[in-house]
Structure formats: C-alpha cells, structure tokens
Amino acid sequence: MTDYADLARQLAPAIAASAPGRDAERLLPFDVFDRIRASGLGAARVQKELGGGDVSQSVVAKIFITLGKADPNVAQGLFPHFMNIEQLRLMASPEMQARYLAKIGEGQLSSGAVAERGGGFRGEIHTHVSQAEGRKMLQGSKFYSTGCLFADFIKVQAVDEEGGALYVMLPRNADGLVLKDDWDGMGQRVTASGTSEFHDIVLSDEQIIPIHHWSGRRSYVGAAAQLIHCAIDVGIGLAVLEDAIYWAKNHTRPLRESGVSKASEDPYILYAIGEMSTRVRGAEALVRRAAEHVELACLAQLEDSRQGCFATEETERLLVRSSITTAEAKIASTDAALYVSQRMYDVGGAATTQKRFNYDRHWRNARTHTTHDSVAYKYKAIGNYLLNDAPPPITFTY
Structure with a gap:
C-alpha cells in the first residue's frame, strides 16, 4: 500500500534544493510537476477502486506541510488538483467520477480556473457556456489559473445561459484554450497563476458537470x-x-x-x-x-x-x-x-x-x-x- 505522506517526504529534498533559484530566476517548476506526476502523489485522495489511495484529510495536511516547507509555490500549484478531486467526489455523477478521477488514478494531474476580475463581489462568475447551432461553447476568461500550465486537464467554473453553475472539463491542449504565464506577484512567483482564456471552445456533454443544485448548500x-x-x-x-x-x-x-x-x-x-x-x-x-x-x-x-x-x-x-x-x-x-x-x-x-x-x-x-x-x-x-x-x-x- 502506498504511503503518500512518505512520497511527499521523498520528493521534498530535491524540491527544496532548487526552490531559491526558481524564485530568483522565476523559473516555472515543470520538472518538479513531472516528478510529482510520475510518483503517483496526485492520486492520494482518489477512491481506491479508481486507482487512488483514498487517504484521510490528515494525510493531505501532512503532504502539504511537507511540500509547503520545500517550496510553497509547488504546493500551491498542486492545490487545485486536490480540490478538483474533492469537488468531483462530492458533486459529480458516478459516471463523471469514473471518467475524470480514473485519469488521476492513472497519473494525470489536473488544475482549475475559477477566479475572475470584475463584478461587484469576489467570486462572481461570468465565464459561460452558450448554445448556438446545436453546439455548446465555452467563452470567457479567468485572471487566476493557478497550476494550469502544469496540468494534463483543467476544470473551469462557469455558468449556463440561465446562470446555473457548471464545471467544464478541458484537456490541456483544447482548441481555443489560451494559458498565459503573466502572473507577476511579489511572492509565490512560480505558481503559474496567470490568465486563462476560452475562445469559443466546443464542448461535448461529457465535459459539462452541472453543480447548480449545490448552490447555497454547505459542503466540506x-x-x-x-x-x-x-x-x-x-x-x-x-x-x-x-x-x-x-x-x-x-x-x-x-x-x-x-x-x-x-x-x-x-x-x-x-x-x-x-x-x-x-x-x-x-x-x-x-x-x-x-x-x-x-x-x-x-x-x-x-x-x-x-x-x-x-x-x-x-x-x-x-x-x-x-x-x-x-x-x-x-x-x-x-x-x-x-x-x-x-x-x-x-x-x-x-x-x-x-x-x-x-x-x-x-x-x-x-x-x-x-x-x-x-x-x-x-x-x-x-x-x-x-x-x-x-x-x-x-x-x-x-
């Protein structure tokens, strides 16, 4: 049985050794995420039947304390991946879980594009899915897309034409997807937290996960x-x-x-x-x-x-x-x-x-x-x- 906390401890020394240089030179840690991908650490919270470890939240905390100590940029870059797992486990249908969590169980990494600029309050979502000529298309942009440049697929939070909340799952190489390395914060410089743009991305039903029924409901x-x-x-x-x-x-x-x-x-x-x-x-x-x-x-x-x-x-x-x-x-x-x-x-x-x-x-x-x-x-x-x-x-x- 895989000890995922120990996996993080094994990865940490090399991550820590190169962290000061990455920050100073602003070098995105693609090599680190390749090692994380190869290690299988990303499957820690996936159900065992889908290829993961189904570890406890206590183990998750240990993993991120270890990675945060080694390089908090790497830890934050991996954060959306772990949150995608929780959201899919709780809010997606069994069929959608089997489709996307199994990818993670096989070693893929995911990330997320959620936060946008503008609007009256934090958290407002204007990225949307519209229908035209029988096709569903994703349009919009996100200001913070932490970790997306390191991912195999990404989860985009959007709304439908009635304002209902959706998750849209996109492969990293989707036509119409633009990911920019334009984050220029004074700290967490190499989290790849830049802009993402969605230019009329054509979607299949298998890429859309409705979550409007969770609006206003408490979850873990x-x-x-x-x-x-x-x-x-x-x-x-x-x-x-x-x-x-x-x-x-x-x-x-x-x-x-x-x-x-x-x-x-x-x-x-x-x-x-x-x-x-x-x-x-x-x-x-x-x-x-x-x-x-x-x-x-x-x-x-x-x-x-x-x-x-x-x-x-x-x-x-x-x-x-x-x-x-x-x-x-x-x-x-x-x-x-x-x-x-x-x-x-x-x-x-x-x-x-x-x-x-x-x-x-x-x-x-x-x-x-x-x-x-x-x-x-x-x-x-x-x-x-x-x-x-x-x-x-x-x-x-x-």
Whole structure:
C-alpha cells in the first residue's frame, strides 16, 4: 500500500534544493510537476477502486506541510488538483467520477480556473457556456489559473445561459484554450497563476458537470480547501525556522555585551528561536486538529451523497465544526508564517538580507499566499459561532 505522506517526504529534498533559484530566476517548476506526476502523489485522495489511495484529510495536511516547507509555490500549484478531486467526489455523477478521477488514478494531474476580475463581489462568475447551432461553447476568461500550465486537464467554473453553475472539463491542449504565464506577484512567483482564456471552445456533454443544485448548500469542500492553505503556511513557517536555526548555529555572531562566546548561547537569540518554534508548532497543532474535523465531515457528507441527500442534521453539525476549526487554524498559520518570516532577521542580522541567500522569499511567499482570505472575517465567524451558535457563511473560504 502506498504511503503518500512518505512520497511527499521523498520528493521534498530535491524540491527544496532548487526552490531559491526558481524564485530568483522565476523559473516555472515543470520538472518538479513531472516528478510529482510520475510518483503517483496526485492520486492520494482518489477512491481506491479508481486507482487512488483514498487517504484521510490528515494525510493531505501532512503532504502539504511537507511540500509547503520545500517550496510553497509547488504546493500551491498542486492545490487545485486536490480540490478538483474533492469537488468531483462530492458533486459529480458516478459516471463523471469514473471518467475524470480514473485519469488521476492513472497519473494525470489536473488544475482549475475559477477566479475572475470584475463584478461587484469576489467570486462572481461570468465565464459561460452558450448554445448556438446545436453546439455548446465555452467563452470567457479567468485572471487566476493557478497550476494550469502544469496540468494534463483543467476544470473551469462557469455558468449556463440561465446562470446555473457548471464545471467544464478541458484537456490541456483544447482548441481555443489560451494559458498565459503573466502572473507577476511579489511572492509565490512560480505558481503559474496567470490568465486563462476560452475562445469559443466546443464542448461535448461529457465535459459539462452541472453543480447548480449545490448552490447555497454547505459542503466540506471549503474547509478542505482552507486546510490545505493552512498547511502551506505552516510549511513556510517551518522552512523559516529551519533556516533561522541553521544561521544561528553557523553564522550569527554574538554581541560583545551579551557576555557569551557564541550566538547559540545568547539569551535573546534563544528567546527568538524559542518564540518562532512555539508559534509555528502551535499553528501546526491546530492544522492537525482541523484535519481531523474535516475528515469527519468529509466521510459523513460523502456517505450522505451516496444515500441521495446533501447533508443530514448531524452532518451539518460536523460541517460547521470543521469550518470553525479550520478558521482557527487559518488565523494561527497566517500569523505564524508572517511573524517568523520577519523575525528571522532578528536572529541573522543584516547578513541574512543579502540577495544571494534569497531569504526574503519566505516573507514574500507568506504575505502573498495569506492574502487569499481575510482572517478578520474568520475571527468574526468564530466569535459568532461561540457566542451565538451561528454557523459560518456558506462560501469556499469556510
């Protein structure tokens, strides 16, 4: 039986070794994704009967902590693939699951194009499927298409002519599909999060998955997505901690007034390292706790779906609890990643700011990745739940 967490650990050293150079030169990690594809890691959450491992959400968290520590760009680039699996398992028909999840079980990687610019609110979708002369065609564009350049096929979120939500599945080489490497963020520079365009792409029925019946309904998928984001941020924090410890042991010089002969005995260096470790390890513990709650909600809702319902009353309770625990983990992991990535310079001093070490990538990656969701609203949701027994909003961010 494949140990998928161990697969990630085996891949990590080579990914980590080349991460600083990829960031500095802005080199997209096509070779890394080829190795991930060949390893079979992408099948971790696919059902066993379709060629996967059907691992728990706790294992998923371990995988993304490991990859996030090695290179959060790679981890984020793989994130849409794992979310596609969850969405297909929960929302697609058995026939569609067999069609697309089996591809992943065979080793293919997927990605997703969801977020668009414009509109009055985040999350509005204008990419659409229209019918003309008996043909269905996809038209529109996405501003964020993370990981699509690395994928074998992609999932596009769109709407039909009545505004009903759809997933559209496209092969990477579909006629009319344009993927651009135009993401220029200060951090997460090589996630391939650029623009995608859909120019009158002709579709078959087998490429369209209606999901309008899920609109306004709570699912575990949002919490599962947040769990991965949390794990990536913990991974960044662990990488910073490792670099800070290495630097303190090998390069930091003590101040004359410290009264010690080496930095590893300086009380303020010890304090800084201890504080950094506590923040990151505390966040990691909350992520592992959240993973257990997401797993309970996941198992319950997948069983409900097999029985023909969206969620029983007990499953709703589990879904709410999983959203709250992941919100707590998201706050902690955000704070930890941002704090330690700037605190490191108190350990290493001016020498660690040299461009050749590229330690600033940690902060740039953390700051960029943690902008995905507002933690202010997560504080509010947690407080409202604890004080008023109010469930969090039904969105992809809970």
